[in-house]
Amino acid sequence: MSQARFVHIVDEVPELEGRSDGPVLVVALEGFLDAGNASRIAVAHLQGDPSGRVVASLEIDEFYDYRARRPPLTFLEDRYADYVAPRLVVRLLEDQLGAPYLLLSGPEPDFRWEGFARAVRAVVEHFGVRLVVSLGSVPMAVPHTRPVQLTNHANAQRLLVQDNVWKGEIRVPASAQALLEVRLGEWGHDAMGFVAHIPHYVAQFDYPGASAALVEGLEDVTGxxxxxEPLREAGEARQVELATQIADSDEVREVVHGLEQQYDAFHTASASLLAEDQPLPSGEELGEQFEQFLARLEDPEE
Structure with missing residues (x-):
């Protein structure tokens, strides 16, 4: 193993040798950018069972706040057992055609973001990574009855593959993934990513339809x-559940209808945020009308 600060990297990976181009590195960290658990579900789908071989391991103790996110530990009658330690690792995986790629997954670092970025840079340069692609998801005022939208971003304009619905500038909370993309660009490495828009009223529940959209975006830029199909089927099952719940409430249907009009306005008259004479319900109205709806989703008997 070769070793840089905060990361241990396997020296020899025969699967990546003798290729005409370097591998892709997919980055999907748990925590901040994971509304609807979209990237977590996508990672589980990409890894499969058993998951791939670990070819790089980051020093989790340097990045993880154990008191803020306490790992699970089993207490068995009279002793502690089965401690599940958090891991931040790079795995070697293959797509369905046998092409190798790398996947960095695990908890988003709580500390030393700059050190984390330098550690990932060491992985990128060691394996000759040609492109880093990050996956994420955020809650948005969008309806579940429309296709999942993706925002694409990159540290070089030539890497973008679509026009984003959002036009303008906004200040957002930083993340380790976002900083990594910025730093890799400064170091001359191509990095981009996709963020799925999750209906904010179901952002705390699994939303596998968005996971399918993220993986399909990944396919488009990496080859x-x-x-x-399993992700699409799970997404369709979730849609059926939502339709059943919404059918019980005229108020919720009205709110969803307002979100549908906003969504359609983006696609039919992109110069305007909202359709004419169709104002979006306020956040207070949304909260009140979805409170009982979410409570029913959380009730196993419902």
Whole structure:
């Protein structure tokens, strides 16, 4: 193993040797950018079972706040057992055609973001990574009855593959993934990513339809291929559940209808944020009308 600060990297990985181009590195960290658990579900789908071989391991003790996110530990009658330690690792995986790629997953670092970025840079340069692609998701005022939208971003304009619905400038809370993209650009490495828009009223529940959209976006920019049918089927099942819940409430249907009009306005008259004479319900109205709806989703008997 070669060793840089905060990361241990396997020296020899025969699967990546003798190729005409370097591998892709997919980055999907748990925590901040994971509304609807979209990237977590995507990572589980990409890894499969068993998951791939670990080819780089970051020093989790340097990055993780154990008191803020306490790992699970089993107490068995009279003793502690089965401690599940957090891991921040790079795995070697293959797509469905056998092409190798790398996947960095685990908890977003709580500390030393700059050190984390330098550690990932060491991985990128060691394996000759040609492109880093990050996956994430955020809650947005969008309806579940429309296709999942993706925002793409990159540290070089030539890497962008679509026009984003959002036009303008906004200050957002930083993340380790976002900082990594910025730093890699400064170091001359291509990095981009996709952020899925999750209906904010179901952002705390699994939303596998967005996971399918993220994987399909990944396919578009890397040339790799995966079977997304299981994700699509899970997404359709979630849609059925939501439709059943919403059918019970005229108020919720009205709010969803307002979100649908906003969504459609983006696609039919992109110069305007909202359709004419169709104002979006306020945050207070949304909160009140979805409170009982969410409570029913959380009730196993419902």
């Amino acid at each position: 790799l291929q995966w079977d997304t």
